[in-house]
Amino acid sequence: MTEMREAVAGSLGEDRHESGTPHVEFLGVGKSYDGVTEVVRDLELTVYEGEFLTLLGPSGSGKTTCLMMLAGFEAPTAGRIRIAGQRVDDVPPRRRNIGMVFQNYALFPHMTVGGNLAFPLEVRRIDREHAAQRVRRALELVRLTGFEDRKPGELSGGQQQRVAIARALVFEPNLVLMDEPLGALDRRLREEMQYEIRRIQRTLGVTVVYVTHDQQEAMAMSDRVAVFNRGRVQQVAPPEVLYEEPEKGFVATFIGDNNLLHGRIVAAKGDVCVVDTGHGIVQAFLVAPLEVGDAVTLAIRPERVALAAEPGLYSNEFEAHVDDIAFLGDHLRVRVGVCGSSNFVVKIPNRAGHGAVLEDDRIRIGWTPLDCRALAPDKDEGGP
C-alpha cells in the first residue's frame, strides 16, 4: 500500500524460505484451555518478514488456537511469542496492529462496506480525507471499487471475502492473519481467491500467517507450510519439499496420497536400507536417523509405482492382486494388495497399455528405492 512496501515486495525473491528477518517467533509455546489437554505443544516456529506461511492440519489440531495466541485473544500457557523481536505477552490485541480475516468474515452487518473499512482508521483517529483515500485504495486493491455504500448483506460470499481482506489491510498492518478465509466459498471462487490473496500479499509484501485444513490450498499459496497434527508441528517446509521429502508418516499421507508400509530395518548402508515388511523385502531411501533393528514406516507415492512390463526392471518388484479399479479420466486408480497392505494404491496414467489391468487380476508392480522413503514411525498417533 505504501511505496516502501512495494520496494520491499520487489526485493523479496521467490525463494526466501528459512531466511530473512524473523517477524513472528513462537518459542516453546504451549496452550491448554482446561489445564488438562494440551491443544498446542512445544511450538517452535519462526515466520519471516514478507513470508506467506500456512498452518495446515486437520480440524481440531490447534491451528486457530495458534492464531488466537498470536493475535492476543488467548494467552499461551507455556513459552512465549515474539513479534518483530518484542515479547507480546502484555500487548492487548488492539495494540498489536495485526490484520485479521475471520472464517465467517466478521464484517459488521450494520455498517456499509465503506464504514467497515473506515472503522480501523476512525479508531486510530486518522482524518476523514486520508481515511477516505485509504478506503478507496484498499477497495481498488481487492477490485471492489465503487462498493463503498453497499451493506455486507448485499454482497456475494466472494465479495464479502474481499471486503474482509481489504478491512484487514486498510490500516496497513505488516502482519495479517487469516483463519480458513475461503472455507465458505465454492471451489471455483476459492481458487480465484487463492490467487487474489497471493497477488495482494506479493503486492504489499506483508507477512501472512494463513490457516487452512485444505492441503491443496496450502500448497498453492504458501512460501512455507507448517503441518499440524494433534497440537504439534510435524514439519515446516516449502510445499514441494513437503511433498517430495516428508519427514513424518502423517505428513506423507496428509500432503497428497501416499502408501504406507510398516516393517523393520534389516540392513543399512548410507542412505539406503533394506526393510523386512513381513511380506517381502523392500529397498528404501533412509531419511530418518534409524538403525538396523528399528521399526520403520515406508512411504511410496502412488504415481511413482509403475507396472513392470518385464521382470527385473525395478529393485522393488512385487506380484499384486488387483482389488479395485477406478477410472478417473487422466489416470486409473488401482487398489492392490501387496506387502501386507490391502490398501496400496497405484496411479496408472491414462495412455496406451493401461487396458492390460483388469480387476481380480494379478499384476507386477515396482518402484525404485529413491521413491520409497523410510521414515520413523509416528509415535503420538495413539492419543493427544
Place this chain on the structure above:
Amino acid sequence: MARALIRGRGGAAAGLRAWALVVPLAAFIGVTFVAPLGAMLTRSVHTPVVADALPETLRLLGGWDGSAAPGEPVFRALGQELLAAREARTLGQVANRVNRVEGGLRSVLTRTARRLRTAAPSPEAAPGAGTQPDATRTAGAPAPWRDAILGMDEAWNEVATWRAIERAGERFTGRHYLHALDLDEAPDGAIVAQPEDLRIYLPLLGRTLLVSLAVTALCLALGYPVAYLIARAPPDRAPLLLLLVLVPFWTSLLVRTTSWIVLLQTEGVINDLLVAVGVLDQDGRLAMIYNMTGTMVAMTHVLLPFMVLPLYSVMRTVPPEYMRAAASLGATFPAAFRRVYWPRTLPGVAAGCLLVFILAIGYYITPALVGGRTGQLISNMIAYHMQQSLNWGLAAALGGILLVCVLALYLAFDRLVGVERMRLGA
C-alpha cells in the same frame, strides 16, 4: 383465506382446515379480550341510564328555551318518571349520573322522589287530554306538579338544575374523556381546561409515563450487563445464571412485597444499616417505601426479567468474532461496544424496553401495595373509579386513554425501529 380459495379445491380445503385450527383461540380471545375491551370502550361514551329513566322529561325539555324553569308539563313528566324510577329501583343510578354533571343534585332528586310518593298531585289535576300543552309557559293555568315540586326543593327553580338533567340525559357523551383529560364543558358549550388545582388525571398520566420511562431505563441499565454476562458465560453455567434472573418471577408477589417492606421501611434493614455505619442519623432515616421510591424499586425488580430475557436471546446470536474483529482493528472495548456490539443488540433492547414500558404503564398491584399516597399510578385511579366511586364511565375513559397511549407508543416505535426488526427470541 381468499387466496386459499382461489388456489383450487384442495388448497381451499387445506386453507379451511388451517383456519379451523385457529377457531378455538379466536373464540377465546373474542370472549376474554375483544368483547370486554369493546364493552369498556362503549361504556366510556355510552350513558343510557338517565335517557332510559326520564324519556318524556327529556323529550319535553327539548322544546325548553332555557331562560327560566320550564312549565307544568315538564314538571309533571319529571314527577311521574321519578316515581317510576323509584319503583324500578333505578333512581339511585339516575341521581348519581345527574350528580356527576352538577354536584349536589343527588340529594335533590332522591328527596323530591321520596316526597312525591306521599304528596304527588292527583292525576285529575292534569290538564285535559287532547289539548296540546305549551311546554314552557304556565301563564295562569293551574300547575299542581310544578307548584308541588318547586315547594319541595328550591333547586328546581334553577336553570342549572334542568341543564344538568338535560346533559345527563345525553345517550352518548364525550364527557368522560373530557373529564379524564382534566377538561370541562362550559355552559356555553366551549371546552375549557379545569382550574390548575382541580387537575388530577393529566398530572397522574404524566407521572405514570415518567415512572414507566424511569423504570424502563433502570431495567435496561441493570439488565444489559446481566444479559451480557449470561450470554458470554460458558454453556454449562448460563442456565444457572438465567435461573437466578427468573427467581423473582416465580416468587409470590406478596412474599416479594413483604421483603421490600422489611428492607426499605423507615425502621427497616437498609435504614438500620445506614444509621449503624453512621451515614444517616436517627432522625434522617430515609422514606423508601409507601412513596414513589418504593413503587420504582419494586416495579424495577419485578420487570427486570422482561428486559433480561429478550436481551439475552439477542446477545446469544451476536458472534463473539465481532468484538474480536473490532479489537484486532484497533478499537478499545468502549469503542467496540458502542459501535459494534450495541447496534447488534438494538432489536433486543427495543423489544425489552417496549415490553417493560407497556407493562409498567398499566402497573397496578405493586403501586397499590408499596406506593403509599404519592406512589400511585393511573391504573390505581382506574381501580378507584371501578371499585370505590363506581364511575365506570370515567374508569373506562381513563382505560381508553391508556390504551391510546400504548398504541401511539407502539406506532412510534414501529416508525423508529421497525417492529419486524424487534426480536423477543433467537
